[in-house]
Each structure stands twice: as structure tokens, then as C-alpha cells.
Amino acid sequence: MTESRRPSRGNRANPSKSGDGGAGKARAGKGGPNTRPRQPRRPDDAGVDQPRLAARDVLRAVRERDAYANLVLPGLLRDRKMDGRDAALATELAYGASRARGLLDAVIAAGAGRSVDEIDGPLLDVLRLGAYQLLRTRIAPHAAVATSVDLVRGEFGGGKAGFVNAVLRRVAEKSEDQWVAELAPDAASDPVGHLAFEYAHPVWIAQAFADALGADAAELEAVLAADDARPVVHLVARPGEISAEELALVTGGEVGPYSPYAVHLDGGDPGQLDAVREGLAGVQDEGSQLVARALTLAPVVGDDGGRWLDLCAGPGGKAALLGALADIEGARVDAVEPAEHRADLVRKTTRGLPVDVHVADGREPGLAPGYDRVLVDAPCTGLGALRRRPEARWRRQPSDVAALVKLQRELLASAISLVRPGGVVLYSTCSPHLSETVAVVADAVRRHGVVPLDTRELVPGVPDLGEGPGVQLWPHRHGTDAMFMAALRKPE
Numbered sequence: 155m156t157e158s159r160r161p162s163r164g165n166r167a168n169p170s171k172s173g174d175g176g177a178g179k180a181r182a183g184k185g186g187p188n189t190r191p192r193q194p195r196r197p198d199d200a201g202v203d204q205p206r207l208a209a210r211d212v213l214r215a216v217r218e219r220d221a222y223a224n225l226v227l228p229g230l231l232r233d234r235k236m237d238g239r240d241a242a243l244a245t246e247l248a249y250g251a252s253r254a255r256g257l258l259d260a261v262i263a264a265g266a267g268r269s270v271d272e273i274d275g276p277l278l279d280v281l282r283l284g285a286y287q288l289l290r291t292r293i294a295p296h297a298a299v300a301t302s303v304d305l306v307r308g309e310f311g312g313g314k315a316g317f318v319n320a321v322l323r324r325v326a327e328k329s330e331d332q333w334v335a336e337l338a339p340d341a342a343s344d345p346v347g348h349l350a351f352e353y354a355h356p357v358w359i360a361q362a363f364a365d366a367l368g369a370d371a372a373e374l375e376a377v378l379a380a381d382d383a384r385p386v387v388h389l390v391a392r393p394g395e396i397s398a399e400e401l402a403l404v405t406g407g408e409v410g411p412y413s414p415y416a417v418h419l420d421g422g423d424p425g426q427l428d429a430v431r432e433g434l435a436g437v438q439d440e441g442s443q444l445v446a447r448a449l450t451l452a453p454v455v456g457d458d459g460g461r462w463l464d465l466c467a468g469p470g471g472k473a474a475l476l477g478a479l480a481d482i483e484g485a486r487v488d489a490v491e492p493a494e495h496r497a498d499l500v501r502k503t504t505r506g507l508p509v510d511v512h513v514a515d516g517r518e519p520g521l522a523p524g525y526d527r528v529l530v531d532a533p534c535t536g537l538g539a540l541r542r543r544p545e546a547r548w549r550r551q552p553s554d555v556a557a558l559v560k561l562q563r564e565l566l567a568s569a570i571s572l573v574r575p576g577g578v579v580l581y582s583t584c585s586p587h588l589s590e591t592v593a594v595v596a597d598a599v600r601r602h603g604v605v606p607l608d609t610r611e612l613v614p615g616v617p618d619l620g621e622g623p624g625v626q627l628w629p630h631r632h633g634t635d636a637m638f639m640a641a642l643r644k645p646e
């Protein structure tokens with residue numbers, strides 16, 4: 155792979171086009187919105203580097219139609235019959251440039267002498283792609299610039315290509331470290347702002363991580379770096395179908411350290427694996443596996459009557475694991491999901507398991523109370539899974555938090571009303587934001603009199619869990635998404 159956080163750009167790690175493609179004739183200052191509008195030409199893709207074209211198309215889809223990079227790219231690679239090195243390069247460039255957008259935009263603005271808001275969107279996509287190659291890969295600078303210029307010339311002509319060429323040449327004058335030193339907030343007076351810039355995170359998200367780390371805020375750099383690293387694929391071996399050891403053997407992966415069902419894969423498209431296609435295994439972060447398992451391990455008062463509820467079930471990852479465990483335990487799971495298309499996904503992942511899917515709002519699902527175990531895997535900002543959703547950090551806004559917190563509190567209140575006395579509710583989020591985690595739990599304890607259990611005991615063998623009673627997993631400590639979970643018992 156070509157990716158490197160601290161690139162040595164003289165090292166040509168990738169077969170790329172050589173020559174400047176006429177770039178040397180270009181002048182700065184063209185191609186911005188102030189230039190005379192030019193009729194876009196039909197894209198002439200024939201001579202354009204295919205991995206970069208694919209990456210450019212992903213960035214464009216994200217910008218123009220709010221698409222998700224990790225949903226667009228696989229289909230695009232399939233349609234264009236790209237695999238092997240080309241697919242790997244397209245993936246790295248599309249995801250890397252999406253993740254690093256804030257940093258790239260600051261550098262592009264410095265190179266262009268204008269805000270990125272004043273640069274045409276299609277040119278900005280190519281500039282981001284080019285700047286990413288220059289700053290964060292070992293791709294030779296002339297290849298990064300020339301292929302970017304080609305992408306623009308084919309579609310928009312020489313003037314705009316010249317603008318892209320000029321900006322990227324300025325970007326290439328300094329390394330990433332030098333740009334950070336020049337453009338980032340001062341590390342001494344604004345350490346969070348500095349790290350947020352350096353690791354390409356919005357400041358409010360870096361601050362949320364620092365707040366959640368609390369006394370361990372010195373680890374902030376490690377969390378941000380982990381968020382930027384290419385995530386390992388985690389598979390779940392479906393209990394009763396295949397063991398993690400067998401799955402590791404047939405996939406060439408490694409058994410995960412904490413979940414008894416986890417297998418880690420270094421790369422590749424897990425959707426192509428026979429074990430996944432045949433339903434013996436699924437794709438699921440090891441942290442999510444631990445959440446589902448924790449619900450089943452939580453001590454309830456008296457006998458477990460086998461009535462389990464998954465109140466926010468779509469798309470069904472945890473419901474499938476809960477269903478498989480329920481099958482073994484002789485229990486049955488009600489799975490609630492208000493979005494019809496997501497409920498359909500739950501039906502697919504739980505086919506053949508003792509799971510009943512209900513299309514309903516978890517705040518009023520119309521189900522009879524008396525559950526022994528209830529999972530509230532609440533809708534959240536997803537700040538704990540940014541490494542798996544390349545552009546998400548730039549899409550989320552601090553103003554999203556309040557509405558989600560309201561919904562989280564209402565869903566948790568509903569779960570508490572549905573669980574039987576002595577039963578357990580497990581509240582979880584794939585976000586470490588304190589407003590979505592400990593604050594929601596503290597509110598429920600205060601309002602509804604539920605009793606926090608030591609949730610650390612429900613994830614046996616997992617180290618570095620702090621003082622409890624809730625559990626916060628972290629990518630840099632545990633190799634999982636930053637999942638939060640808190641087990642609460644309803645008093646008898």
C-alpha cells in the first residue's frame with residue numbers, strides 16, 4: 155500500500171503516469187468561480203488514470219449528493235471491473251482524501267490564496283485528491299500533479315487544468331509536517347486545536363474525545379491517529395454455525411482478542427468470502443460483538459424467562475448475534491426498527507433465528523412489558539466509528555447532538571418501562587461523546603431509579619476499562635470502534 159502518515163515522497167511506491175502532461179505551461183489564478191464560465195466537455199476518460207478517476211467520482215458523489223464513500227466505492231469498483239492494485243489505490247485515495255478533508259482544504263486554500271468555498275466543486279475534488287497524494291502518500295509528486303491535471307483537462311479544458319496544476323505545485327513545495335507547522339493552531343496555547351488540525355478532525359470532535367478520555371486526555375493523539383488508520387475488517391462467526399477458529403482458518407484471518415466470535419482480516423472485500431455469503435459469518439466490529447454478548451451475560455434477578463428485546467435493531471448486526479445466542483439459550487428476541495428498509499435488513503440477517511422483527515418506534519413499540527433483557531443500541535452521532543466512515547467527521551455537526559440525546563433518553567426510558575423488575579437494560583452507543591453516554595445514563599438513574607451494574611464484568615478479559623461502572627472501548631486501546639455500554643438493572 156502507498157499510505158503513510160509521514161511520507162517520504164521521493165520514494166516511488168506506485169506505478170503512476172509520468173511527465174507533467176503539459177502542466178508546466180499552466181498559470182495560477184485560473185479555474186476559480188471568477189473565471190469566464192466554460193461549457194463542461196464530455197469527460198474524456200480514455201487517457202485518464204482509472205484508480206484516480208474512481209476516487210474522484212467517489213469524492214464528487216459525497217460532495218454533490220451527500221453519498222457515503224464506503225457505500226459508493228464498492229459498487230463503482232465492481233461496475234468498472236477494478237480489482238487488485240487498482241482497487242486498492244482507488245480505495246486508499248477516496249477514503250484517505252475524504253478523511254483528511256479539513257487538513258487538505260486548509261493547505262489547498264493556502265496554495266490557492268483563496269478560501270476553498272471560492273473554488274468550483276469539481277476542481278476542489280481533484281485538488282483534494284492531488285493534495286492527499288502529495289501530503290500523505292509516497293506517490294511521486296510529478297505523478298500526483300500530472301494525473302490531477304489530466305482529470306481536469308479531460309472534462310473542463312486547459313484553463314482550469316492550469317489552475318489545478320498551479321495550486322498543487324504550491325502544495326508540493328512543503329511536506330505535511332511543514333504545512334502543519336505553518337497553518338495549525340499553536341500547540342502550547344491550543345493543544346486540542348493543534349492535534350485536531352494535524353490529524354484532520356473537526357475541533358469539536360477532538361474536544362469530545364478529550365472530554366471522554368478525561369484524566370487520560372494525553373491519549374488524544376493516539377485516538378486521533380487510530381481514527382485515521384485504515385481499519386482492519388472484523389468478522390463475527392455466527393455461534394452455532396462456525397467457531398472463530400474455523401472462520402479464521404477458512405478466511406486466512408486471525409482470531410480477535412476479546413470477543414469469542416471475532417476474526418480480524420487484513421483487507422479484501424469480506425462480501426466475497428464464502429463464509430459471509432453462506433451466512434456463517436457477518437461483518438461486525440468486535441466492539442459491537444462485545445455489546446451484544448454483554449447483554450446476554452448481564453446478571454438478572456431470578457430465572458431468565460427468555461424474553462429479550464433489541465429496541466433499535468436496524469440494520470441487524472447485534473440482532474443477528476443476539477438471535478444466534480438466544481437460539482442456544484432457548485430464548486426469543488423481539489427486534490424493533492422504525493425504518494422499513496432497515497427492518498428488512500434485520501429480517502435478512504436474522505433469517506432462521508428466533509427473532510421477530512417489528513416495524514415500530516422504540517419509544518412506543520406496542521409490545522407487552524416484562525422483558526428479561528433489553529438492548530438500547532441508540533441512534534447516535536457515530537463519533538466512535540469514524541475510521542469506518544471516511545467522510546462522516548466532516549458531515550456531523552455539534553448541533554446534531556442535542557436532538558440525538560433527547561431521542562436517546564426517550565428510548566432508554568421506554569426500555570426501562572418494558573424490562574421486568576430484576577431485568578437488565580443495556581444502553582450502548584457507537585459514540586464516546588459524554589452527552590450521549592454517561593449523561594444519558596445518569597439522567598435515567600436519576601429519573602427512573604435504575605441501578606448501574608459494573609459493566610466491566612460483562613466484557614471479561616478486556617483490559618484498560620477505567621473505573622466503571624460504564625465501559626468505554628477505544629480504537630487505540632482495544633482495536634474496536636469507540637463503543638460505550640452501561641448495564642442498568644430495574645429494581646424489584
Ligand SMILES: C[S@@+](CC[C@H](N)C(=O)[O-])C[C@H]1O[C@@H](n2cnc3c(N)ncnc32)[C@H](O)[C@@H]1O
Binds near residue numbers: 496
Ligand atoms: C446505532 S443503530 C443500531 C445498530 C444495530 N443495533 C446493529 O447492531 O446493527 C440505531 C438504529 O436505531 C434506529 N432508530 C432511529 N430512531 C428510532 C426509534 N425512534 N426507535 C427505534 N429505533 C430507532 C435507526 O434507524 C438505526 O437503525
